[in-house]
Amino acid sequence: MQLDGAARRLLEVFDPDGVVIGGICGAVYGVERFTRDVDLAVGLEPEMVVARLQSEGIEARVSRSSEPGDLSWVVHGEIEGVEFQVLSAKEVGVDGSTVELKAGLRLPDIKSFMISKCIAGGQQDMHDVAALALMHSELEPFARETAEQHRCQEKLESWMDDRRLRQKYLPD
């Protein structure tokens, strides 16, 4: 199964509650980076997530954390060889009212996606935010403001100054 096929199958399972986030969403918005799994955000409790998956014959397990900065739960599973994670839409900052449909996939709009990446705040996440801000100059102030709110401005600035990233994503 291909990545987008797995994402479509998961969206069907959670219809209309799920949105695709992570690397697939980034790819649709133009960020060229490899991803090996599907990330989905849903507005459901983890028990309900597992129950829905199991009712469709998909095995899944919940991992929980009480560490500060961690997501309180993540549901992990595999669908025809493709790994996936289901996350809490609320915790990753995805609002159900800002959903867009692109290439048949339900995605957060580009600003909500950038917020979710700043909440995650890792190097790859800030790479994606910087790439989007370079591609869409009108989003640059928003990216900086959001990164500052989530205390990851330094990482963003470092990626914004990255020569290879600028060559790749700044419009001609």
Place this chain on the structure above:
Amino acid sequence: MAYMTKMTRKKRELMAEIERSESLSIYQLAKRTGRNYRRVYDHVQEFAAAGLVQTHEEIHNGRRSSMVESEYHQRLNRLNDMYAFRAGIHAA
């Protein structure tokens, strides 16, 4: 980008449908938008000439279909290719 005649409301709506949907044939696109096949075909050709969409032929049940894909589909296809390539290396 190549020259394209004016982006009318009907063309914008058609483009939005292409971007929203999974990969569709021109026939499916005409049916979904309730428009004339020939008119949709002509608009798709204009979009393709302007680099806004890509078209390719597929054969379903022995019938040839012209499939239409937006830049969003093309980006997903590239990601799928990367994934398949890495999965192939991993399996070898």
